[in-house]
Amino acid sequence: MSIFKPSMLTLAMMAAGVTSANVYAADNASNDKEQEKEVEVIEVKGFRASLVKAINTKRFSPEVVESVSAEDIGKLPDSSIAESIARLPGLAAQRLDGRASRVTIRGFGEDHVGTTFNGREQVSITDNRGAELDLYPSEIMSAVTVYKTPSADLEASGLAGVIDLQTIKPLSLDERIVKVNAMYEQTSFDKLNPDADDNGFRGTLSYIDQFADNTLGVAVAFNTMSSPNQEKRWNSWGYPEFTGEDGQTYSVLGGAKPFVRSSTLERDSVMAVIEYAPSEKLRMVFDTLYVDFVDEKILRGIEIPFAWGQGSISADTAVVDPATGFVTSAITEGQRVVVRNDYEDRSAEMTSFGFNLEYDLNDSWSLEFDASHSSVEREIWSMESYAGTGRGDSRGVADNLGYTFNSGNAGATFTHGLDYSDYNLIQIGGPLSWGWSSALNEKYGVVGTEYENQLQDGFLNTPEVDDELNALRLAASKVVESDYISSVEFGLSYSEREKTKRSEGYFLTVSSFSLDNPGMMMVPEEYRLGTANLDFIGMGDMIAFDSRAMVADGYFDLLAESLTNPSHATKSWTVKEQLTSAFVKANIDAEIAGMPLTGNAGLRYVQTKQESQGNAFNTQDGKVITSPTHIEHDYSHVLPSLNLSLSIDDEQSVRFGAAKTISRARMDEMNASVNATYNQQPDENGSNWSVNGGNPTLEPYQAINFDLTYENYFSPEGYFSIALYHKDLQDWIFDGSYYIDMTGVADPATGEIPANPDGTGSGKVNGGDGTVQGAEFSVTLPFNYFSDVLDGFGVIASHTVNSSDMVDQDGNDYEIPGLSKSIQNLTFYYENYGFQARASMRKRDDFKGDVYGRGFDSQQVDILGETIWDAQIGYDFSESGLASLEGMTVTFQVQNITEEPFVSLSGDNALQVRDYQDYGRTFLLGVNYQF
Structure with a gap:
């Protein structure tokens, strides 16, 4: 058996954050009665204790x-889960609205x-x-x-x-x-909107006890x-x-939509854990988490049109970058803009609970039962309101607008002639002819008049998502008397998941509009909030x-x-999945040439039935x-896995891993909502249906993975490692054509079910590798290793x-979403005598990432690399000798x-900026008190 295997005492000490320079020697001493060494125990607390546990x-x-x-509950070193784990080797975070998410x-x-x-x-x-x-509070x-x-x-x-x-x-x-x-939070920007908050608060109350x-x-x-x-x-x-x-060939700015955003994330969370162990054989744990989340x-x-606007661009004012043909500066004359006052509420309620029971039948057999539920309801209420100098493309006062692109991918600065803070000049209504809806024209009786297709004075997006997952698991393990295997685990699990998205949007038209009163509406006095400053783009106050x-x-x-726009039918769907899994795993405990070999080898079978x-x-x-x-579809996978760890000595080890893994397709790509046409003549595949949209028969991405790692734990608080990995990817999902069974679906044009249900779909398909x-x-290098x-310090x-x-x-070369060619993480820390200080950097190269597009669709864009620095200082008064402040x-x-x-x-041109988002800094002052 493993001569370097840690004793239960050592593991308990480590779990408690207690380390020893001779801890592994103490283990050897327990296995060899001829060795007697005194164990020097060094206790570390706070951030250093968290490092030791990790x-x-x-x-x-x-x-x-x-x-x-965390040293204990409430002590994770960052303000969010994403920020904390983004500092780990091989991990990186993408910011969403300024927060690592x-x-x-x-x-x-x-x-x-x-x-x-x-x-x-x-x-x-x-x-x-x-x-x-x-969403998860750290x-x-x-x-x-x-x-x-x-x-x-897993x-x-x-x-x-x-x-x-x-x-x-x-x-x-x-x-x-x-x-x-308790923590007070302050942004470095003054209020960018007059009705916004630039400071906030976080508070946590936790209670742990035993009875x-x-x-x-x-x-x-x-x-x-x-x-x-x-x-x-x-x-x-x-x-x-x-x-x-x-x-x-030249390129020019089509238009821009700069704005100032002020948001407040309101989140209330309750976590509870009840653990009951009436005997050494029986242990039960119930845990639950509730999160109420609102992002306002x-x-x-x-919005400033240029090439896609009604004005004319003066050629003699254009400045062109000779290397790319990009127009870096120009003036457009006779242009009308859209002044926006928008609000968005994104709210979600998440509930998660689980019950776990473990029972030891005897010294060899143990049983486990686990039941869980996880659900979320998300609603978005996103409103746009439009204002300008007159309704439609050709009414109201026009402006002469210029732009000049700045260096550093910061977008453009504009020049203008009108005063956009004048409530008499800028009034509510659609200053450009948006909202080409026949239903909207019919509602207001403007068909054939000069106001046709000029009635969108705003827009309201209201997508909703419900997601629910229920799971059961039965497992057992048996201790094995063997020179190679210490125990065997096996089990069954079953889960059902159902996710539904409902998409809807609404045209907004000022209620005062009629053909007798077709103009704009002045903002009533009681709703005026003053002005918002847009000096950062040169547009002054609005x-x-x-x-x-x-x-x-x-x-x-x-x-x-949705009466006239089919996109909401495309984006409304339900996807259901039923997974039945079985696994067996052997835990390895052997020796090779006197060196301990541990790990596991296992096999997981997953049968999937999905419907949309x-x-x-x-x-x-x-x-x-x-x-x-x-539409229904089913398939199965066999997923082998192997993890081996060879202990060269009590400090060094080599790991090897091999496994087959899967990632299921995106649910919005699996949906059964399609734009469908039934053709009288079949295509070359014999299909009369021609559809495009989701593909409910998509199967998971697959990968064969190999890992090789060298680890050296040279200190109780320090280690270094080198890891190599290779992933052979299969069944990657790209655009293509596929067969789809349209049995039971009526022809939208006739309302009748056609004789031939065969269809050829255009959309996402498996097949790339x-x-x-x-x-x-x-x-991780503690400087006490040197002196x-x-x-x-470390x-x-x-x-x-x-x-x-x-x-x-x-x-064509394809960039995997999220992949940066290099990632670096760096943290300097000091913690001693109650003082705590950390400075952290996380850096990543360019990558493709998902952002929210129009209608809150996921849209993939090219995101430039970034380097983010954070810092923290603190003091633990338990080290001060002041009894009244102990625990703070x-x-x-x-x-x-x-x-x-x-x-x-x-695009590929670095001058063609899609987004430049400046979030400023955030300051947080916190107090933690333990009774």
């Missing part, structure tokens, strides 16, 4: 993992990363599977473990890995803990947060190309009013866009005609490189110290 989680896990561990593992985005809560797969508030981790989590290699018993799946969020187990402690956290002779444990935590975020954003419509008189946004700006209250008070009439419901639709006389669809390979270099004088660093040779069906800790954080912007491009 290191030991990594060291003694059979799989390749990374971990963020979506996490990639080894270059694969959130669609290829499984997320679990206490080992149970979770639903998401997005249209797809990827979890937005800022203050009520005790640890996060990232599995880079799988084992057969429930969630992902090509890249699984992120497991963990709550505390109250019986793991031996004392009552009552803790209060009945430590057989019953209870942990409860309540967290509330009101977190402000502000942004100066430059956004383009796009960059059309044209051919000049000289035959050269205020957005004000001016009118600011409460358009949300005006909608609530009936100043706008609403008309459903949606709409087949077409249009007649400008109106949308739909017919319901219901390629490889991803990379290397990770990581080190006791430097005790408390550095944590990692460097990851990735490469891919994926190509699409046409043989104060911290001060600055996030995004260098004000790193978020930048995305519209």
Whole structure:
């Protein structure tokens, strides 16, 4: 058996954050009575204790993992889960509205990363599977473990890995803990909107206790947060190309939509854990998490048309970049703009609970039962309101507008002639002819008049998502008397998931409109809020009013866009999945040439039945005609996995992993909503149906993975490792054609069910392949390794490189979403005598990422690399010698110290900026008190 295997005493000491320079020698001494060594125990607390726990989680896990561990509940070192784990080797985060939200593992985005809560797969508030981790409050989590290699018993799946969020187990402690956290938050920008907040508050109350002779444990935590975020954003419509008189190709700004955004994230969370262990054989745990999440946004700006507007661009004012043919400066004359006062509320309620029972039948056999539920309801209310100098394209005062692109991908600065803060000049109504809806024209009787297609004075998007997942699991394990296998585990699991999206939008028209009163509406005095400043783009002040209250008070009439726009039928769907799984896993404990070999080998079988419901639709006389669809598909996978760890000595080990993994297709691509046409003549495939939209028969992405890692734990607080990995990707999803069975679907044009149900679909299909390979270099270096004088100082660093040779069906190079060629993480820290200080950097290269597009569709864009610096200082008064302050800790954080912007491009030309988002800095002052 393993001569370097840690004893139960050692593991208990490590779990408690107690380390020893001779801890492994102590283990050897327990196995060899001839050795007697005194163990020097050194206790570390706070951030250093979290590091020790994280290191030991990594060291003694059979799989390749990374971990963020809290000293106890409420002590994660960052303000969000995403920020904390984004500092781990091989991981990176994408910011969304200024907050780290979506996490990639080894270059694969959130669609290829499984997320679990206490080992149970979770639903998401997005249209797809990827979890937005800022939904989960870090203050009520005790640890996060990232599995880079799988084992057969892991429930969630992902090509890249699984992120497991963990709550505390109250019986793991031996004392009552009552803790209060309070934090004040301030943005560096003054209020960008007059009705916004630039400061907020976070608070957590947690209670942990044990009863009945430590057989019953209870942990409860309540967290509330009101977190402000502000942004100066430059956004383009796009960059059309044209051919000049000289035959050269040029590109010019089509239009821009810059604005200032002020948002407040309100989040209330309740976590509870009840643990009961009436005997050594029986243990039961019930845990639950409830999150109420509301993100309110205020957005004000001016949409400025150029090449796609009504004005004329003066050629003699144009300045062209000779290297790219890009027009970097120009003036458009006779242009009308759209002044925007918008509001958005994104709300979600998430409920998760689980029950786990473990029972030891005897010294050899143990049983486990687990039941869980996870659900989320998400609603978005996103309103646009338009204002200008006159209704339609040719009424009202026009402006002469110029732009000049700035350096550093910061977009353009504009010049103008009108005063956009004048409430007499700028009034509510559609200044451009948007909203070409026959239903809208008919409602107001403007067909054939000069006001046809000029009645959209705003727009309201109201998409909703419901996601529910229920799961059961039965498992057993048996101790095996063998020189090679220590135990065998096996089990069955079953889960059902149903996700529904309902899409709808509404045209807004001022209620005062009629052919007798067709003009604009002046903003009523009671809704005026003053002005919002747009100096950052050169547009000065603009009118600011409460358009949300005006909608609530009936100043706008609403008309459903789905009457004439088929896109809402495409984006409304239900996807259901039923998964039946079986697994077997052998835990390895052997020796090779006197060196311990541990790990596991396993096999997981997954049978999947998926079905999708949606709409087949077409249009007649400008109106949308739909017919319901219901399509089913099933398949299965066999997923082997192997994890081996060879201990060279009590400090060094080599790991090897091999596994087959899957990531299920995006749910919005699996939907059964299609634009359908029944043709009288069949195509070359014999299909009369021609459809485009979702593909309910999509199967998972697949990968064959190999991992090789060297790890050296040279200190109880330090280690370094080198990891190599290779992923052979199969069944990647690209655009293509596929067969679709339209049995039972009526022809939208006739309402009758055709004789031939065969269809040819155009959309997403499986079939692409390629490889991803990379290397990770990581080190945690405490400076007391060199000298006791430097005790408390240390550095944590990692460097990851990735490469891919994926190509699409046409043989073109394909960039995997989320993959950056290199990622670096760096943290300097000091913690001693109660003082705490950290400075952290996370850096990644360019990558493709998902952002919200029109109608809240997921849209993939090119995102530039970024380097983000954060810092924190604090003091733990338990080290001060002041009894009255014992238990209190104060911290001060600055996030995004260098004000790193978020930048995305519209194409290969670096001058063609899609988004330049400046979030400023965030300051946080916190107090933590433990009774």
